[in-house]
Amino acid sequence: MHFQPFSLLLGVPPPHLVSATVAIPAPAIPGYLTDDGKSSELSSGASGSGSEQSAQKEALGLSRVSVPKFARVCFVQNGANAVAQVAHVINTVRSSKTRKETVNSFIQKTLQINFDRFGFDLDDESNILFPGLCPRIHSSWNFYSLLALVPSLSTLTAMIEMLERMNIEWQAQLDERGVKGLTPRPLEAAALAGATYEVILLHPEHFLANGAPLPIFDSTTNQWVCYTVQDGELKDPSGNRLAPFQDPADPAVRRAALNPLFFTINAYLKIEYHNSRYSSQFPSCTVEIIELIKKLYELIYFLPAPQLGSDGWEIDEAIRLLEMRKTAERKRKRSEYGPRRSPRTSSPLAKSRGSPSGDDREERVDTHKLTTENLDRLEEIIVEEHVKAASSLVNDPKTPLEERMMLGAWFFSPCAGPYPPLTKGMVAAMSSSSEMGSRYVTS
Structure with missing residues (x-):
């Protein structure tokens, strides 16, 4: 019984059949995308006899192997791959929903x-x-960091020029209008x-070890080219580097273009x-x-800060003084008319216990009772305080750039503690926030 190699189903010739460049057309498999972007389907009914269809299936190796209904195309290999895995550029795995929402806000509102x-x-x-x-590429990129997917030199240069120009405009806008008008x-x-994007190897000695090839489909020549690691880079048999490539996804299907800035962060x-860790x-x-x-x-981490004496700085100072006056007025009224009754003390639960503070007692964490539940809740409170402090620092333009970049890296890394x-x-924020936070930081 003869089986077609599964690699042929994926449009990838087995390594022992490939010496250099192989002229193999993109696979015309039902549900896969052909070179012209159209989905190929097997003939049925009047378009061909049963024997012709059987011969066509046998030639494609489909007689005993099921084929996925929809094609997936490897981002790097540019060829149909039935086992290609969808991946996020900035990882979505986070220890909690709150942590994930914080990263979303950090990207959208801060950066x-x-x-x-x-x-x-x-x-x-x-x-x-x-x-x-x-x-192979997904695990090497996402799990082991053997390689990095990066914007190409031309794309990096264009992004740098754009951000330099935009950051100058952003700063000028703040100096003119202040924070409220930004x-x-x-x-x-x-x-x-x-x-366009490229592949750089961080551990070339481990990726494609022992001279293993990586077949990549060249849509311009309709050929598969086998790349190997040479001098720390992916090169073809002629010694040419892997050229920058574009997102192979159909622009008509993709609702939003890939963001090169996310690749930069990753x-x-x-x-x-x-x-x-390595040299x-x-x-x-x-x-x-x-x-x-x-x-x-x-x-990417640039945040504009108003320059001393600018119109924006004067506007922000006027707003700050106004807020200080409002705060002082509220304090004066509280001292004159007495503190307002806490909404919590008027709740039915508090009244039923006959104590205005009964509800509060239930919610406070009793640190003297070292139960598992109390320790877990205490740990959650400490983590929340640290997340809030870190979020406040990365949102503050006065925070040094290096410190904001360190805290930002912690936000983006799913494996961070x-x-x-x-x-x-x-240290300063946690020391001043609470006695508990101070004890934790200094311990």
Whole structure:
């Protein structure tokens, strides 16, 4: 009994049949996308006899192997792959729903790097590789960080030029109108057109080990080209680097273009983690890309602060003084007429217990009773305090850039611990927030 190699079903010739460049057309399998973007379906009824259909199925190896109804195309290999896995650029896995919502708010309201102004969350299509990644590339990228998917040199340069220009306009707007009149960072959606991406290897000795090839489909020549790791880069048999590629997803299907700034954040975190633990000598092209990624990452974290003496600064000072007067007036009225009755003390639950503070006693955490429930709740309170303090610091333009970048990396990393890094700002914030927070930080 003869079975067709499963790799042929995926449009990938087995390694022992490939020496260099193989002219194999894109697979015309039912439900898959052909080169012209049309879905190929097997003939039925009047279009062909049963024997012809059987022969067609046998030629495609479909007689005993089921084929998925809808095709998936690997983002890197650019070919149909039945086992391609959908992936998020910025990971959505978080320890809690609150942590995930904080990351959403950090992207949309603080960094303001989402091009769609109608709302954003981590499941937005601009953050999803919905054509998918083949398992080898997905695990090497997402789980082991053997490689990084990065914007190409041309895209990085274009993004840097755009953010430098936009940040200057953003700062000028703040100096003119103040914080209350500040509009979102003026990103240009046109910059997404024609964005291309590359693959850089962080651990070339482990990716495609022992000379294993990575077949990539070249739609311009209608050929599969096998790339191997040479001198720390992916190269074809002629020694040419893997060229930058575009998102293979159909623009008519994708509702939002991929955001290169999300790839920049993902790549920066992988590179920083790699450099903190390993000493690698990268090729010159990879070094150039890494330097541009670091520069773009800093521009992403830019927050405008009003310059002393500007119109915006005077407006903000006037608003601050007005708020101080309102606060002082409220305090004066409370001292004159007495404190208002707490809404909690008038609740039916509190009245039923015959004590105005009965309801409060139920909600307070008794730290003297070291039960598992109390310890878990105490841990939750401490974590919440740290998250609030970190969120406040990254939203403050006065926080040093390096500190904001460290806290931002903690927000973005799904594998980070429950507590943010103890920067100077975090220590000061937690020490002044509460006695419990102070004890935790200094312990």
